[in-house]
Amino acid sequence: MPSTVIRDRRAWLVAPALALLLAAFVYPVFWLLLRSASDPVWGFHNYATALSEAIYLKVLWNTVAISGATTIFCLLFGYPMAYTMVHAGPAARRILIYIVLIPFWTSILVRTFAWLVLLQPKGLINDILLGIGLIARPLELIYNRTGVLIGMVQILLPFMVFPLFSVLSRIDGSYMKAAANLGAPPLPAFFRVYLPLSLPGVFTGCMLVFIISLGYFITPALLGGRRDIMVAQLIQEQIDQFGDWGLSAALAMILLAGTALIFTLAHKVFGVKPAIRA
Amino acid sequence: MTHATSNQAARDAAHPQPSAGRRRFLKAAAAAGASAALPLLSGRALAASHLSGRHMVHTTWGGVYRDAQVAAYCDPFSAATGAEVIQGGPMNAAKLSAMLKSGKPIWDVVDVVDVSLAVDSRKGYFEKIDTAVVNMSEIEAEYVHDYGVANIVWSYNIGYNTDAFPTGRHPRSWADVFDVAKFPGKRTLRDRVFPSLEHALLADGVKMQDLYPLDVDRAFAKLDTIKDDLILWKSNSESQQLFGDGVVGCGLILNGRAFDSHKKGAPVAIEWNQNIRSVDYYVIPKGAPNADVAMQFMTHVTRAENQARMANRLAYAPTNLDAFAMIDEEVKPWLSTHPDNAARGILISIDYWRDNLEALTKRWTEWKLS
Numbered sequence: 001m002p003s004t005v006i007r008d009r010r011a012w013l014v015a016p017a018l019a020l021l022l023a024a025f026v027y028p029v030f031w032l033l034l035r036s037a038s039d040p041v042w043g044f045h046n047y048a049t050a051l052s053e054a055i056y057l058k059v060l061w062n063t064v065a066i067s068g069a070t071t072i073f074c075l076l077f078g079y080p081m082a083y084t085m086v087h088a089g090p091a092a093r094r095i096l097i098y099i100v101l102i103p104f105w106t107s108i109l110v111r112t113f114a115w116l117v118l119l120q121p122k123g124l125i126n127d128i129l130l131g132i133g134l135i136a137r138p139l140e141l142i143y144n145r146t147g148v149l150i151g152m153v154q155i156l157l158p159f160m161v162f163p164l165f166s167v168l169s170r171i172d173g174s175y176m177k178a179a180a181n182l183g184a185p186p187l188p189a190f191f192r193v194y195l196p197l198s199l200p201g202v203f204t205g206c207m208l209v210f211i212i213s214l215g216y217f218i219t220p221a222l223l224g225g226r227r228d229i230m231v232a233q234l235i236q237e238q239i240d241q242f243g244d245w246g247l248s249a250a251l252a253m254i255l256l257a258g259t260a261l262i263f264t265l266a267h268k269v270f271g272v273k274p275a276i277r278a
Numbered sequence: 279m280t281h282a283t284s285n286q287a288a289r290d291a292a293h294p295q296p297s298a299g300r301r302r303f304l305k306a307a308a309a310a311g312a313s314a315a316l317p318l319l320s321g322r323a324l325a326a327s328h329l330s331g332r333h334m335v336h337t338t339w340g341g342v343y344r345d346a347q348v349a350a351y352c353d354p355f356s357a358a359t360g361a362e363v364i365q366g367g368p369m370n371a372a373k374l375s376a377m378l379k380s381g382k383p384i385w386d387v388v389d390v391v392d393v394s395l396a397v398d399s400r401k402g403y404f405e406k407i408d409t410a411v412v413n414m415s416e417i418e419a420e421y422v423h424d425y426g427v428a429n430i431v432w433s434y435n436i437g438y439n440t441d442a443f444p445t446g447r448h449p450r451s452w453a454d455v456f457d458v459a460k461f462p463g464k465r466t467l468r469d470r471v472f473p474s475l476e477h478a479l480l481a482d483g484v485k486m487q488d489l490y491p492l493d494v495d496r497a498f499a500k501l502d503t504i505k506d507d508l509i510l511w512k513s514n515s516e517s518q519q520l521f522g523d524g525v526v527g528c529g530l531i532l533n534g535r536a537f538d539s540h541k542k543g544a545p546v547a548i549e550w551n552q553n554i555r556s557v558d559y560y561v562i563p564k565g566a567p568n569a570d571v572a573m574q575f576m577t578h579v580t581r582a583e584n585q586a587r588m589a590n591r592l593a594y595a596p597t598n599l600d601a602f603a604m605i606d607e608e609v610k611p612w613l614s615t616h617p618d619n620a621a622r623g624i625l626i627s628i629d630y631w632r633d634n635l636e637a638l639t640k641r642w643t644e645w646k647l648s
Binding site for chain 2: 054055058059062116120121122143221222225226227229234237239240241242243
């Protein structure tokens with residue numbers, strides 16, 4: 001097998017990407033792995049600390065819970081959005097694509113600060129709701145989990161919409177027509193025909209959103225409350241304030257291993273192949 | 279305030295044979311120390327650009343703070359000595375710590391906060407300040423450190439939004455800030471363990487002079503009482519936004535940030551009662567390539583006229599109190615080392631935090647998660 005790969009001259013086209021991957025991913029990960037087991041002394045004490053002390057376990061759980069909730073909300077909003085984009089006319093589709101793209105091109109920091117202005121007790125959203133008499137007291141939309149999720153879902157929505165859009169637009173419309181011809185009402189037809197065909201997009205979108213969420217830092221820090229601490233914040237604090245590379249590296253490795261595990265499990269359980277695959 | 283004579287003797291004893299150049303420089307420094315009003319001109323004439331062709335890398339926190347330091351310290355230093363000051367950075371604690379660990383720093387002068395100075399100087403990361411070169415007697419005694427030159431003093435103050443609590447009916451003590459019934463609404467503290475524990479203990483009735491060593495359990499128990507009404511800020515600009523937009527009615531703000539909000543017309547005011555002073559130090563990382571130039575730079579940091587420039591630009595208080603003679607009247611009430619304000623507060627104990635920061639930071643995170 002390897003010889004056929006090497007004999008194929010086109011294989012060399014992957015060389016730059018491979019070099020980049022080695023330099024920018026494999027090497028740093030290897031270095032982190034080394035640090036996690038050697039700083040300040042050799043052993044697994046950093047892992048023992050990270051996986052036994054309540055504070056690290058709580059933060060790891062927070063990270064998974066926030067990422068999971070973000071993924072679910074992105075799917076709930078992203079699926080209808082992608083579906084509408086696929087079935088809209090060309091002009092409407094272009095507008096919808098730009099509606100997703102333009103925020104995507106804006107810096108995360110800018111968008112997070114914008115939410116800060118919109119969501120606060122005397123912010124635009126509360127002002128409008130109070131003004132039209134829908135609420136009597138300002139809603140607590142920020143400095144809590146709600147704020148974190150609003151910010152993260154809005155920022156990560158494109159990562160759900162685009163993979164879904166790409167998969168949904170390849171689903172042959174005649175399947176749904178066939179289902180209707182055979183007497184299936186629209187909803188059962190959707191759940192038994194359309195949805196299963198779209199699962200590769202759902203899988204890819206969910207994985208992208210979930211994995212990117214795991215490393216989130218600035219949005220939970222600015223929009224969250226006292227308890228909304230994610231692993232990235234803890235890593236930053238450990239390195240910035242105490243130069244504790246060992247524990248930080250261990251936390252990063254646990255995050256990486258956890259991600260790989262979740263990815264593999266999802267793959268096995270749902271038996272779906274991602275839209276993008278090797 | 280200046281102890282020029284005794285200090286001169288100590289310097290001569292420590293360094294019996296200064297070089298001709300150094301002796302000449304000492305004279306200039308002593309002259310400048312004797313009269314704060316003495317213009318830069320004499321320093322320039324005497325020092326006679328003896329550092330021309332030399333340079334040093336100055337690294338500090340970003341933004342307006344750096345601009346002010348460049349105008350207050352770097353430019354006068356270059357003008358007097360001919361040395362070129364290159365701006366490095368911006369200062370980043372993780373970067374500095376990596377540099378210090380490697381033992382090959384590329385920064386010659388770095389601005390660090392007092393607690394970092396206490397932690398890192400014990401590890402032997404900084405050059406000792408050469409008192410034969412730097413006239414430390416100009417600096418107020420409580421800010422003098424063997425391994426750093428105190429550049430500015432700022433303070434943690436009780437802040438309040440004047441729309442929520444007009445001055446006169448505002449929270450006057452940390453006990454008031456922690457009194458949710460008397461002062462309803464959200465309040466804010468910094469998302470760091472120091473000096474949140476100090477604030478909690480002051481609120482619980484501990485006297486300022488009895489704070490250290492901190493009664494940690496008592497502090498966390500007091501913090502529990504405002505848990506549901508508390509927003510924690512992570513950056514100073516966030517604190518300004520929280521107070522300015524009225525998200526919080528009262529809590530913690532740094533005096534300089536309150537001054538900035540006030541200047542911009544935001545309804546933010548501060549109370550000086552129970553303020554906690556903190557200091558930024560200039561340090562020279564051990565093994566800095568231009569440590570000798572950096573040491574001479576330090577003499578310019580101690581000078582009253584340079585510190586007055588800093589205060590007039592950013593309302594950061596001088597450590598050389600002679601500077602007050604050259605500080606604008608409207609800025610003076612905002613300064614932490616102004617005698618009226620200093621008398622109503624205390625200096626944070628950097629020795630306490632040096633020994634307890636890591637363990638208590640972990641406890642702080644635990645408390646936040648609970």
